Amino acid sequence: MSSTTYSSLDRLQRARQLAIQSARIADEHRGEDIVVLDMTKLTPIVDFFVIITAATPRRIHTIVDEIDRALRESGEKRLGIEGYGTSRWVLLDYGDIVIHVFDPEARQYYDLDNLWSDAPRIPWRPEEEHVEQV
Numbered sequence: 001m002s003s004t005t006y007s008s009l010d011r012l013q014r015a016r017q018l019a020i021q022s023a024r025i026a027d028e029h030r031g032e033d034i035v036v037l038d039m040t041k042l043t044p045i046v047d048f049f050v051i052i053t054a055a056t057p058r059r060i061h062t063i064v065d066e067i068d069r070a071l072r073e074s075g076e077k078r079l080g081i082e083g084y085g086t087s088r089w090v091l092l093d094y095g096d097i098v099i100h101v102f103d104p105e106a107r108q109y110y111d112l113d114n115l116w117s118d119a120p121r122i123p124w125r126p127e128e129e130h131v132e133q134v
Contacts, residue, residue: 012040012047015096016122018074019048022067022099023124026052029063033107037119049116050099053107057087060101064090067099 016038023034031052039046054060061084068078071094080093088106092099100112107113 011096015047018071018076018094019050019097020122020124021070021074022050022097023052025067025070026050026054026063026101027125029066030054030059031063031101034124035113036122036124037116038122039116039119042116042119046098047096048098048122049112049119050097051107051112052099052101053104054101055104057103060087060090060103063101064092064099068092 019036023031023036026034031054033051033053035049035051037049037051039049052063054063064081064084068081071092072078076094078092079095080091082091082093083089088103089110090101092101102110
């Protein structure tokens with residue numbers, strides 16, 4: 001997360017907000033099958049996964065670049081990026097949030113959705129958030 005000091009609850013809320021923002025950015029840039037997973041009770045390593053499918057390498061790059069730009073503008077520091085050159089599975093690591101952007105075959109092969117099926121899914125569309133709050 002950014003260098004700003006947050007309480008543990010504030011940090012978690014901020015991470016959730018940024019994960020949702022990342023999902024929405026991916027959706028705006030034609031990402032598919034977008035899932036935000038709450039990993040807080042499953043692993044101490046990361047709080048949220050954002051999993052995205054993109055049909056082409058160009059779309060993968062666009063989604064990754066736009067998410068990275070937005071999070072950096074929000075003051076977040078990217079800790080790592082993997083796979084950008086091959087464009088089958090790009091991983092953006094922001095510490096509390098890890099964003100996975102797959103081509104369809106890599107998403108099916110690695111099947112993170114099933115691997116982490118115990119993780120609660122976080123609604124990220126405005127209409128889903130409204131339903132969750134009711």
